[in-house]
Amino acid sequence: DVVMTQSPDSLAVSLGERATINCKSSQSVFYSSYNKSYLAWYQQKPGQPPSLIIYWASTRESGVPDRFSGSGSGTDFTLTISSLQAEDVAVYYCQQYYTTPWTFGQGTKVEIK
Amino acid sequence: QVTLRESGPALVKPTQTLTLTCSFSGFSLTTSGMCVSWIRQPPGKALEWLARIDWDDDTYYSTSLKTRLTISKDTSKNQVVLTMTNMDPVDSATYYCTRSYAYAIDYWGQGTRVTVSS
Numbered sequence: 001d002v003v004m005t006q007s008p009d010s011l012a013v014s015l016g017e018r019a020t021i022n023c024k025s026s027q028s029v030f031y032s033s034y035n036k037s038y039l040a041w042y043q044q045k046p047g048q049p050p051s052l053i054i055y056w057a058s059t060r061e062s063g064v065p066d067r068f069s070g071s072g073s074g075t076d077f078t079l080t081i082s083s084l085q086a087e088d089v090a091v092y093y094c095q096q097y098y099t100t101p102w103t104f105g106q107g108t109k110v111e112i113k
Numbered sequence: 114q115v116t117l118r119e120s121g122p123a124l125v126k127p128t129q130t131l132t133l134t135c136s137f138s139g140f141s142l143t144t145s146g147m148c149v150s151w152i153r154q155p156p157g158k159a160l161e162w163l164a165r166i167d168w169d170d171d172t173y174y175s176t177s178l179k180t181r182l183t184i185s186k187d188t189s190k191n192q193v194v195l196t197m198t199n200m201d202p203v204d205s206a207t208y209y210c211t212r213s214y215a216y217a218i219d220y221w222g223q224g225t226r227v228t229v230s231s
Binding site for chain 2: 001038040042044049050051052055056061093095097100101102103104105106107
């Protein structure tokens, strides 16, 4: 199985400041034939199911604010929230859909400092 | 619009078999590239992908749980069923039904909470 490891496990950021979450896969999730990394990011607010925010490592889902961005390729990926808002408090998960079984990171909890 | 709704027992006893049904609308599981997965989340813990069924009837399972899981679909009813045998208290979790269409998971059900206890 592809192991997804996120860091940090939690972070506290002041409102308006940048939040950065890292995700590392145990093997490459880049499919050269399609020139895409099969990596997604999800946001889960308390008491809600997760929602997709980034796919193909850097493509924002429709309706997601542009303060959210994804980067990286191969095995190392980053989710950045450029200016943290109160409504961004959540747990964020990365997931690879390159190969089954699909696997998730352990999650990163983002809070307000 | 796409909706998914999970249904099943809220409480099962240890060693029993859990059967969950996902009823969906707004898409067809006969469309090429369409898939439905089940994912679970124990209280306060991370997401765990369990199984997936594709438009062409291919099925995929979690490595650690594959001997206990069966996923099936009824396209005429727009339903996907997951069975998990030999339930244990560690299987207590919220179980989500999800959809993917040629890429990541773009729709999630609200989840159904399952507790395993005698």
